[in-house]
Amino acid sequence: MGAETVRAHLARRLCTQVGVLGFPDAGKTAALVSLYLLVSSNKLEGFEFRDCRTLMAFEQISRGARAWDKDSLPEQITNHTESVDGRTAGFLHFKLADLELQRDLEFFVPDLPGEWTTTLADSNRIDRLEFLRAVDVIWLFVNGQHLANAEARGHAVHRAEIVVKRTAALLGYSIRPSLALVITRRDEGQTHQASVDSILQCATSHGFAASVIEVASFSNHPDVTPAGTGLVELVKTLRPQVRIAPEVLLDERRSDSRFSMNFRRS
Template sequence: MRGPCQNSSCTFNATKTCVLGNPPDDCENRPILDEGNDKDKENEKDADDGAVDVEDEDDASRADAVHVGTPVLTEPDDGLRSLPASRTLGVAQVNAITESRPACLVGIVGLAGAGKTAALVSAYLLLSNGSFKGFSYADSDTLRAFEEITRASRTWQKGNPPEQITVHTTLSNDREAGFLHLRLRRDEDDRIFDMLLPDLPGEWSRLLIDRDDTERFAFLGASSVIWIMVDGRQFANAGRVAHARYRAKLLIERLANLLKETRPHLIVVPTWQDKVAFPQAEAEILLECGRSFGFEVDIAPIASFSWNDDIVPGEGVAELFNMTLTAGPPPPDFWPDTDPASNDRKLASYRRDV
């Protein structure tokens, strides 16, 4: 067995390749190590005399030869859990989840400032504190993403709130949606639900309304439920309500054209309910608009955060999630009754023909 290379200009110790082209086991610059060499023992001196222990040097050389290129640390136990490397999930990852197990894909649209991200932040904080009515946290593949969007909401002090709790949503890929994942356990029956929730910039919805730009929203065709987030303050403002109503109705029309024959359940979500209650008359207008395009529509007002002592932070958010998980068209008849048409089936007309 040979030790490390003694040629100072050679890189064999690091690269395992001789710069002179010599076979590694025959290179003269690598001394032969002989564990049974008695000459090493004759060279031993008393340590107090300051002599060099040759045997110790040989042992160190052998150790260096053995450990070159081997891992310093052993692999961690497979049973240990670590935070997922990903932040938001891409469309390919969402497809992999929906193909492997049942999952509720939610579409979330709304203009900037409507409170799309705030609703997701509120739900995550409520789950973190065990205050999510009817549900408890089971798992998430996007914890890093949730922590990133909730960072600002953890730093403000009561009585001195910031002007904006959540940061403006930006995506690394401006052409593809980024999804957050939550796995919830329902308290009443311990049933597990996987939810996939997009966190999208408000500019996407603005382009959908203004230019009918539908390219980024192709995933909505696979969604079970769509949330239409609207700023409830504008619907209670006499000077802004007409414009807010027009934009919301146009958004519903754009979704109907985008989805073609598909009609997922729509939930209109008025936000900022800690500031002002959503007018019932405006709710009826939006419900009627959605139904005119063939949608099943519900209203779910929320207050993601609250500066009102009469409304708790997160008011209505858990109810919105529960409505989302229970919404959907009624199941079709297993064996519907049909009236046979003449000459439609030969077996049915057999006796008449004979």
């Protein structure tokens, strides 16, 4: 679905809009495909399928995963994501029943090329990411194998923190969405906690209510880490939340009987 269609839908219904960031091979599309397969087989614990207006798109990106032999993962489960015109995001739609809250959860999530995050980090290109100003939550995907590798983790953390800082600058003084740091490939081993903590601290210092979720969209070690691990927790980040405004105009000043208005954290 195009951005205009999504905006028209949001004007009529209470929905959650998701922002997705992550470098190439971070596992963004794999997570969406795994989520789709779990929902379609009624295996997303605590949630049930209600509607999907982009079934054909989900079918297209999940085609490789449907040929997956449970005993061994193929080299390429999902195709590399490409934008049709190179400038606008394409959104996937889902409507689920949240059984715990006894309400529907409807959301739009983009399947963005990793190159968009690369150009954000390398040259601060933000024109294609303006839609982030309207999102309710941001999923920042980081390849867990990079954080587990002693030689690669420093670079991976630095790049992720650049993305956080530039996203904060893009949002300016607007109300911050929450940010979920999504560490992928959990099935390949333990994440380096100090690296995760560094990215979380960076996000918090720039005004984001940040959390971390480790996922295994698919798994080479299903006996230890089942495929789909962490995706229920990821979906729960889409539940409606109070969004936080940055602290500006902190002091109150009185002039006669009139008071200046200010913004505070809620």
